[in-house]
Amino acid sequence: MIFHRFPVMRLFFIVAVSLLVSLPTSAFAEQPGDSAATEEAVEAATEGEFVYQPRGRRDPFTPLIRRDDPAPTIQTTRRPEELRGPLERYELQQLRLIAVMVVRGDPRAMVAAPDGRSYTVKIDDYVGINGGRVKDIQTRVMGMDEQGLRVEKNPDRIVIEEVGLDSLTGRTVREERYIVL
Numbered sequence: 001m002i003f004h005r006f007p008v009m010r011l012f013f014i015v016a017v018s019l020l021v022s023l024p025t026s027a028f029a030e031q032p033g034d035s036a037a038t039e040e041a042v043e044a045a046t047e048g049e050f051v052y053q054p055r056g057r058r059d060p061f062t063p064l065i066r067r068d069d070p071a072p073t074i075q076t077t078r079r080p081e082e083l084r085g086p087l088e089r090y091e092l093q094q095l096r097l098i099a100v101m102v103v104r105g106d107p108r109a110m111v112a113a114p115d116g117r118s119y120t121v122k123i124d125d126y127v128g129i130n131g132g133r134v135k136d137i138q139t140r141v142m143g144m145d146e147q148g149l150r151v152e153k154n155p156d157r158i159v160i161e162e163v164g165l166d167s168l169t170g171r172t173v174r175e176e177r178y179i180v181l
Contacts (some may be wrong), residue, residue, distance in 0.1 A: 085126060087111065087119055092128045092160060097181045100139050100156040107137035109158050111179065121158065132160040132177065140181075156181035 087095065090113055098110040098118060111127075112118050121127060125134045141154040158179040166173045 086115075086117070087113060087121065087125070087127045088129060088131075090114060090129065092130075092132065092177055092179060095127070095179055097156065097158060097179045100137060100158075100181065102139070107139065109137050109156075109179075111158070127158075127160055127179075128162065128177075130162045130164065132162040135159045135161040135176065 094114045096112040098112050100107065100109045102108070106122060108120055108122050110118050110120055121134055121137075123134050123137060126132065127134055136159040138154055138157050138159060140152060140156045143151050143153045145151045160177045160179065162175050162177060164173050164175065165171075
């Protein structure tokens with residue numbers, strides 16, 4: 001046995017056992033209000049059956065997530081797979097704005113996709129994998145600062161509105177994103 005090699009461990013073991021034996025049973029006594037419940041539990045334990053005491057605990061057999069609550073549904077602007085255009089296969093960061101033009105009063109933009117092709121977009125076209133819609137195509141606006149120098153106030157860009165779900169509140173959120181020249 002290991003105690004023959006280490007006499008200090010043997011001494012520690014003897015002291016620990018003697019302290020446990022000499023402790024009064026009042027040290028292990030329950031609080032005054034708990035005696036009836038513990039007596040029932042002790043009697044049940046001596047008979048061989050287990051009695052669950054749910055006081056202050058949740059029922060372990062009830063599920064944490066209720067299946068009968070319906071999942072929230074959201075109307076997305078995402079179209080079915082067969083109706084999606086070629087620009088709906090890419091993230092907005094992958095698209096590059098090449099040019100902005102106004103044709104018969106309608107603004108249009110040329111966008112380069114990662115597949116090497118360029119596409120023309122107009123307002124209300126779908127762009128991006130998150131169901132974004134082209135809300136506006138803005139042309140460059142120049143202005144003057146205090147010193148009389150020409151300053152670009154607004155660059156050529158496409159304004160895309162994406163609709164999503166806020167995970168914290170569960171509300172529908174509209175976010176504007178941009179593809180800038």
